[in-house]
Amino acid sequence: MRRYAPGDVLGGRYRLTELLGEGSMGAVWKARNLSLSLDVALKLIRRDCAVPEAASRLIREAQATARVSHRAAVRIFDLCFTEEGEPFAVMELLQGRSLAQALAESGAMSPISAVQLLLPVIGALGAAHGAGVVHRDVKPANIVLVREGRRTVPKLIDFGIAFTEVRAAGDERRETLVGSPAYMAPEQVRGGQESDARADVWSACVVLYELVSSRRPFGGPSSISIVHDVLRLAPPRPEALELHPRLWEIIERGLAKDPDGRFTTMAALGRALAQWAIAAGVAHDVTGASLVDYWLS
Incomplete structure (x- = not known):
């Protein structure tokens, strides 16, 4: 399975535009919400990640983040899945x-x-x-x-x-x-x-x-x-x-x-x-x- 690249559209409405950071299991991309014309951050699992629990970790992180409401905490907007069934989190883009x-x-x-x-x-x-x-x-x-x-x-x-x-x-x-x-x-x-x-x-x-x-x-x-x-x-x-x-x-x-x-x-x-x-x-x-x-x- 090829790596994610600028121009890829995930979940039918998020177009990847720029890789912001990458770790051993996940990556954070700047993306464009095509429905709302809004820039967001997507946290997703690297396609070359071999850690079996990576998906469950990402889902837990999204669920934990969603429970926190405070001006000084990053906001999460959604938890979605790619066409291949991989989870990704949609978050506010921090500049x-x-x-x-x-x-x-x-x-x-x-x-x-x-x-x-x-x-x-x-x-x-x-x-x-x-x-x-x-x-x-x-x-x-x-x-x-x-x-x-x-x-x-x-x-x-x-x-x-x-x-x-x-x-x-x-x-x-x-x-x-x-x-x-x-x-x-x-x-x-x-x-x-x-x-x-x-x-x-x-x-x-x-x-x-x-x-x-x-x-x-x-x-x-x-x-x-x-x-x-x-x-x-x-x-x-x-x-x-x-x-x-x-x-x-x-x-x-x-x-x-x-x-x-x-x-x-x-x-x-x-x-x-x-x-x-x-x-x-x-x-x-x-x-x-x-x-x-x-x-x-």
Whole structure:
């Protein structure tokens, strides 16, 4: 079966126009909805993919994404099938660069700017948890910075390894090591138990740490050394936080090895960060949303 190419029409109405990115199992294409004259993004399975569960993974990702409704989370419009019966997801087309690219190009942010940027993502994760979805792969590469008018809106993407309550009810298999070790919570690294919302709290605090320091708290030269550090070592306080002890306390709590020592919910983490930002004289997050109205009302 030949590979997908520009000009191919899937599902009778989506014409592929440009390959945006490709992984080991899937690819993301810019496509044109011929019925609505609208550009969208299609996530589909590569035709040379030999992973048997690729289709079921894509369907689970689409179902998990559809359950999350928040300005800072990517929207999914539909789950369709090709003429050959292969699933593909139709999503909003995001125009922007990833947070990972922004960090590589511009370096660390001020603590205030980092908190303003991450709070909408924390809000999106809270909405996901409220819908029974744990992302489990929060990292800068899965946050896209989109311009909307004069504002930047961070968008959380890629729910490909998300855990959902529906999946838990019908799947008794134990977790395997799936994700990015540098951002994974200790309980994810150990496996053997389903991670809950507190795993996303950990990952969000890893991202915040990286935003203010331009380095990850657990960043050994190999996956094995990273896993060792995640399980055994306490993260050093970044120099950028020497003058912000309360912010460091928040991040440090979010990086507690024991899930019971962390913030129990994204709302609790968001409130703590919003209170810190307000005390520092900040009234809004990066999207312009009021910190008081969103987090403290």
